[in-house]
Amino acid sequence: MPSVTIKDVARLAGVSPSTVSRVISNHPRISKATAEKVRQAMETLGYHPNMTAKKLVSKSTKTLGLVLPRSAEELFANPFFSEVLRGMLACANQKQYDLLMSSANNPKEEMETVTRMVLGRQVDGMILIKPRKADPVIEKLLALDFPFVVLGRSLEHPDVPAVNNDNIAAAFDATVHLINQGHRRIGFVSGPPELVVSGDRLAGYQKALSQAKLPLRDEWVIASDILPKNGFHAVSMVMNAPDRPTAFVVSDDVVAFGMIRELVGAGYQIPEDVSVVGFNNIVLSELSNPPMTTVDIGIYHLGYQTARHLIRILQGEKVPEPNVTVPHRLVIRQSVRFLPHVDDSL
Template sequence: MAVTIINVAEKAGVSPSTVSRVISNDSRISQKTSRKVRKVMEELGYHPNLMAKSLVTRTTHNIGIVLPRPAEELFQNQFFSEIIRGIVTKAASSGYDILMTTSTNEIEEWKAVERLVQGRNVDGIILLASQREDPNISFLREKKFPFVLVGRSEDYSDITSVDNDNIAAAQAITRHLIELGHRRIGFVSGPFELTVSKDRLDGYSKALLDGGIPFRCDYVFEGAFTPDSAMQVTEQILKLEERPTAIIAIDDVVAFGIIRSLWNNGLRVPEDCSVVGFNNTSLAEMCLPQISSVDIGMYQMGQSTVQALIQRIKGDGFEQARIIIPHQLIWRRSVTSPDSEA
């Protein structure tokens, strides 16, 4: 015979409505009572019928994650795995499950978001990337559906987003390289339509201006977030008549590809060229030489994103539009002064 909510209530010495509130993570229930009820549920092997519950409460306790395109880049980049780790951990501790969706083009992505919303498959959505004139943001705003963006939207300053100050971070990196004596500093970006690429390029440009160094278009390169793309870009850099003495990469995996290509071409890092990355992934420490990078608090970003989304789902009066996670510059052996020994 199946265990019912009444069986749980009787053994826990509470009312069935209290058990129901515990299952729903109702804030009115004390932690002591919640622990007691959940212990009884475990002892009796009781599993709530979430589908039936969702029909009554119109909630699913599911959170949707829209993964960025293309998927092959996603699984090569530790930035996304660490963000997702933070999201999953916080969601699980808050009683939510995760649904992920990815696609190969913008139309497929928009249709996937539409299915999640129209089918009421999730209570809220996390967008893991932002671009200009993003149709997903426009659609979710129109439907008044709870969502949080990881990154910054150029078009909608009022939406809830979790991000770093990428302009300030890139500016600080570039300024440090200038202080070391570098005057020829390259920048390897991600796709220019991404807001994160624009912001980090802006920070780089501002630091050059502040340092009295002319901005050179031939020192800025667009690529993908993969080692292969970074190696191809580096081959272009090496063809320059006057090569940079330092290169800022949009991401650690890009920095890794740059270093690999430099070594393949007989150049030493950092003696012949300093290299800096972003995100401070484990790859930065495993690479030889270890890569200087910006720690952007990826795990914390994931957790903060879920916390903000749940507050929007529950309508807890959450009004903060942009949540900024502090960054930290981590300097390692991939950077030195130009024409000096490491």
């Protein structure tokens, strides 16, 4: 059976082939009535535009590039990535963009993949997730003058387009909640130290302790990668000390689950012996035992707004501010114990 052509659609709709092309390209001068007539003809005939040819003519791929700075194993282990992707895909689909996604096992692979996407003209713009301090990928994209948006923020280039939470304020709020519940010995489990977000959340924790005139104990600040297995062991040394924290702020819910598993296995009870506040408010945090207090950072909205921000830039829209802030909120559940008096015997 011969394939349906643009001329067949034009003949059925009673318009010229050029009008059909304009409808496919969403040309603003085509009336709604004509556009509807053409689309109805396309549906009747089962016609699908040759998008590859269209992209070659327009020199636009209608594709956003995304390189996740994690291996496939890590991506599936942490629901943060699937939820942020869900937001990006929802926006991209609405705006008729595709998402070209890849993962990288290390910074070198990430740079190679980004370079291949950009110089190979596979994408119109790039999305970077959780940038590092002095991130070479950001430097590369700036040097190439290639459109990109950061999910997070650039430490060295604060004016690059970005979508982020106020992570300093978010960690501050989490720590203050523990202080308000009577805790004075509070530990902090950070993400990888090379990530900007890890430094921001550590700063918020430190700010809360300073404001409450509580000492900052370096041995109570633990760097952990964003994987459950690291959460299993991150606090063992701290908890074996005679002077140990009564509570922890943990930079990721998944790491917090691992930490809780380690604590329970060692004979501690949550929150009777140790209180825990996590980050991200993934679905499992509400289903854990006990349900975990956590900071909701709006993961889906972070993904959606990042894709939206990049598409607006690509379409030449006037963007009022280069940086978009997605609000956070503290979700209080049962993983934090109230201490009516500071009990140094714990």
